[in-house]
Amino acid sequence: MDDTTAAPMPRLVLVDTVDQLPGLLPLHAFQALRSCDLIVLSGPDHPLASHLDMAEERYETVPTDVGERAMGRAEMLGGLSLVDKARATWVLDRAKAVGSVGYVLGPDDTDAFTSSLGMEAAREAVEVEVVYFGLAPKGIKVLDLVKVQERLLAPDGCPWDAEQTHGSLAPYAIEEAHELAEAIAEGDPTGIAEELGDVLMQVTFHAELSEAFDIDAVAQGITDKLVRRHPHVFADVVADDAETVVANWEDIKAEEKPERTGPFDGVPSGLPAVASAAKVQSRAERLGFAWPDVNAAAEQVAEELEEVLDAEDDTRRAEEIGDLLFAVVSMARAAGTDPEQALRGAVGRFRSRFERTVDTLATEGVDPAGLTEDDWRERWTAARDAE
Incomplete structure (x- = not known):
């Protein structure tokens, strides 16, 4: 009777990582590594190396000269670069030598390498187990954006990016915010996502330019602010409605900013006129100055319109038109409407109708310059009714 016992099958445990967070492993993945006789990393600069050092875990890294030492047998692995072939061979040899190896995938490990490694392990009679990371945390794609921005601002990066300053980028931030507002007004989810990306790029660009702060300081600052200003969520303050939330926020x-003593301190001077009017009115409203309802606000609009019509000269008329516009903003707010978005929507409708009218004239071979006022009014009514 044969009393010999077959040697256990060599084992290779492939531990998946999140590309943006290769130094972070969930508990189940770390436990899988600790069950192996040896942990192997793709190279000495693997992000997990320092964590394993602190945990006093035994590990090895694939030698940088492994390609020169394993060229012969590496040719058995098809479809890979010579270096990847050699790396795969070395990992499998270590598994067969020690019994079980936990290989932690690194940022440079391609899908082709890992799949071929698994297939070759099967041919070499090495048992393969794959441990997946699981659910990746939200926000990891932002790390890709930060990495791209770092690359653009590197010494050998983009010449245009290298010339930029906070001041030179400021107009782009304003432009991107307006484009985002336009996408929101159009109700286009794809456009909103794209414009949000452009706005986010402005944030990372400024953060990478600064020597006084970085993207982590920016994120930490706004995180702390949100927690502080939402005590009804993160503390024991009670707020049953949105009005109470806003009041708590302002208090x-x-x-936090005791230096702001004036009613309009903190209102940016560079806001668009309509948005600035709404902001100033909102601040005045906190002190009790506001029209009681939309009807009262509409009466003020009518009064301002009369004053426009009664103005005796251009200077006075310009002032009265400004008052009229300011009163219209008040009426919009009293009606619960964002005046900036309302006006943006009106501009969009005007553009659409006018462009459609001009296209129709071109199709008919009509010169727009030859239309009378009545012709334009008729055409305009038709374009509006066609919506």
Whole structure:
């Protein structure tokens, strides 16, 4: 009777990582590594190396000269670069030598390498187990954006990016915010996502340019602010409605910025006129100055319109038109409407109708310059009714 016992089958455990967070492993993945006789990393600069050092875990890294030492047998692995072939061979040899190897995938490990490694392990009678990371945390794609921005601002990066300053980028931030607002007004989810990306790029660009702060400081600052100003969520304050939330927010903000004593301190001077009017009115409203309802606000609009019509000269008329526009903003707010978005929508509708009218004239061979006022009114009514 044969009393010999077959040697256990060599084992290779492939541990998946998140490309953006290759130094982070969930508990189940770390436990799988600790069950192996040896942990292997793709190279000495693998992000997990320092963590394993602190945990005093035994590990090895694939030698950088492995390609020169394993060229012969490496040719058995098809479809890979010579270096990847040699790396795969070396990992399998270590598994067969020690019994079980836990290989942690690194940022440079391609799908072709890992799949071929698994297939070759089967041919070499090495048992393969794959441990997946699981659910990746939200926000990891932002790390890709930061990495791209770092690359653009590197010494050998983009010449245009290298010339930029916070001041030179400021107009782009304003432009991107307006384009985002336009996409929101159009109700286009794809456009909103794209414009949000452009806005986010402005944030990372400024953060990478600065020597006083980085993207982590920016994120930490706004995170701390949100937690502070939402005590009804993160503390024991009670807020049952949106009005109470806003009131609490303003009280906390006032405590954080005691230097702002004037009613309009903190209102950016560079806001578009309509948005600036709405912001100033909102601040005045906190102190009790506001029209009680939309009807009262509409009466003020009518009064301002009369004053426009009664103005005796251009200077006075310009002032009265400004008052009229300001009163219209008040009426919009009293009606619960964002005046900036309302006007943006009106501009969009005007553009659409006018472009459609001009296209129709071109199709008919009509010169727009030859239309009378009545002709334009008729055409305009038709374009509006066609919507």
